[in-house]
Amino acid sequence: MLSAVDFVASSDATEGQTEVDFDFAAASRQVVVSTRAEFVDALKAAQPGDEILVAPGNYAGKIWVSNIHGQAGASIVIRALDPLRRPVFDNGNTSGQILQISRASYLEVRDLIFQNTVGNGLNIDDGDPSDPPSHDILIDNLLVRNLGTGNHDGIKLSGVDKFRVTNCVFEAWGTGGAGIDMVGCHDGVVEGSIFRNGVTKGIQAKGGSRDVLILGNRFENAGLRAVQIGGTTDLYWFRPAASTINYEAKDITVEHNVFIGGQSAVAFVNSEGGLVRNNTIYRPTKWIFRILHEQADAGFIDSRNGVIQRNIIVWDSSLSTAVNIGSGTEPATFRFVENWWYNVSSPAASVPVLPSPETGGVYGIDPRFQNASTYDLRLRHDSPAIGYGADRSTADTTAPVVQLTSPNGGQNLTTGGSTTITWTATDNMAVASVDLYYSADGGSTYTLIVAGLSNSGSYAWTLPATATTQGRVRVVARDAAGNSAADASDANFTVADASPTSVAADGFETGTLTGGSGWSDPAWSSSGHVYIVTDTAPAEGTRHARL
Known part of the structure; x- marks a missing residue:
């Protein structure tokens, strides 16, 4: 100091x-x-x-x-x-x-x-794609506005790693540019910013960009594509070099953002993966999502493997279609999971046409915003959609309640045998998945048995081949908001070796088989030992082993 x-x-x-x-x-x-x-x-x-x-x-x-x-x-x-x-x-x-x-x-x-x-407002770059990246950059509380006609960006980041852009406002950036344009950027966050009255794109990540989180922003009529995951970059400008990768963008996460108006909310363009989760999308004018192939180089992948999950999506009859699909893409690889769909013009027509079947979608139920007419899209406390969409003030933070009921300790099981693992699990919303684990050392360490089970309450388990006297099972229940809870066996159970026990003879002697008729009902003149007869049909005086 x-x-x-x-x-x-x-x-x-x-x-x-x-x-x-x-x-x-x-x-x-x-x-x-x-x-x-x-x-x-x-x-x-x-x-x-x-x-x-x-x-x-x-x-x-x-x-x-x-x-x-x-x-x-x-x-x-x-x-x-x-x-x-x-x-x-x-x-x-x-x-x-x-x-x-x-x-x-x-x-x-x-x-x-x-x-x-x-031109651009603020430009931070690495000098040249062949140079080491600029890194550890923080941009906070900027206002960028009125950047004229043409491809001009509010903030241009080229070859920048480990960066944060927070609490900024972008208004009327260049008619052909983006509020923030990232080319070959990695390990970054764009958070808590406002993008208002754009023409083309609010945020774009392209040119080999990877591992960028777009979190908690607000897009108000941000243009044709409020967020674009990918793009069309000249091969020279890729970081890393275009010869080493086959995507424009990879593993971009778009989470807890609010999208109001604009032609579409999110576009995937020659992108690998991408997670669009817990956003509120309100009345886009033409499409909700776009899956496109626009990079002309033949070596680049088709857009694929995106995940669209637990968003609140509200639209009206002016919408052309929910998902616009371009040629040369892989729309069937996209997963739609537990989204909340509501057509304000016709709630009964709230089921969208999607390129792959949705898991656990909710259709035609008003999510109950605070005041949609003023674009206050926070959820009311009596909203049925709590845990969905962008509103984190009413987000589900309650963990499930779970109890393992069997095997809970004291059982005698055998290697390679079968037993049924049972549990009970509840949640204030719903239990989304259950994982099971096994310990052979009394709970010091656990290995995965199976992940992603439905909450059926039981699982038929084939026991491992190794014996132990310190077996325990652990169950983990998760809800869709990511909350989890676990319970394990209260005490150890035994897994005994099921293979035949080997024994050694302590010598051989001649015994006399007496009584009975042949082998069916033998009795021995000696006592206190177990005898194994060497013949399958012994007669009196047969040689046998005393063990």
Whole structure:
């Protein structure tokens, strides 16, 4: 912690240099800037831990800098001096990007406004696809608006790993661009932001992008495709190289977002996987989802293996169809699971036409929003759809109640034999699945028996081939919201070896078979031993073993 912090107008300025006593944590140096030139100088001179504090006012854009590197625990921070009076970077409706930063790491950009340009608002990239990625980037509380006609993005991220974009607002970005466009980006989060009045796309992840979470955002008439998983990227710009992958985007998660209007909510374009879960989609104008193939290179996969789960989807009679399917795709590989479908024009016509059968869908029941007329799409407390859709304030957080009833301890079982595992499980909504596990060491470790069972209450189990006196079974019940509970055997049970027991003779002797008639009713003159006769039909005096 510093007791004295330098407030410097620029790295080589003589005017405006002041030293002020403050008690700030983290920053090694804080630099206040109030002109474009001072801002550029401060960027070029920035060292790990520095904060560049931008005073209120208007600043011309078209700024490009490179090699801005903080360190872990000592990021370089660009932020407003007064977050309540955010500085404005304005290109005066002329062409050019407002701020471009190439080759950056451990960088934070906060509390700024970018507006009025015919170009991108903020651009952060790796310099070239062959260069190492920029990484550990935080972008927070930006307003980006009015980016003119053409392919201009509010925020353009190219070759950026480990990033977060939070609490931003995007309005009227470029007519051919996206609010946020990610090209070859990985391990990132876009969260808590608003995308309003776009033309084409709200968020796009393409060019080899992978493992990006789009969480808790609001899309208000965000354009033709509010979220696009994939795209059409020139092969040169892929990260990693297009020769090493066959998808535009992979494993993108879209969760707890609200979509209002727009032509469609989510489009899959040459994408692998993708999870669209617990979103609220309200009255798109033409389609709800799109499954498309638009990458011209023949080596790229068809869109496939997406999962669409537990969304609330409300539409009206103006909708063309629920899912628009383009040629060259694999729509049958998409899974639709437990979505809530409601046609406000005709609730009885709420069952959509889907490319694959849905599991556990709900149709034609009003989800009961707080006030749909004002687009307050939170659920009422008496909503039947709690646990579905984007509203986390009424999300299901109650775990199931589960009890293992057998084998619960004390049983004597045999290797390779069969027994029935039984349990009871309940949930405030429904138990979605049950997993069973087995322990041979009294519960210290467990191995999976079977996963994803329905809550039938019983399972026929073939016991393992290894004997133990410390057997236990564990049952795990899960609901659709991801809550889980478990119970295990109260005590150990035995799994005994079912194979014949080997014994050794303690010697041979001659015995006399007496009484009875032949082999059918033998009695031996000796007692206290078990005898094995060597013949199948012994006569008196037959040689036998005493064990």
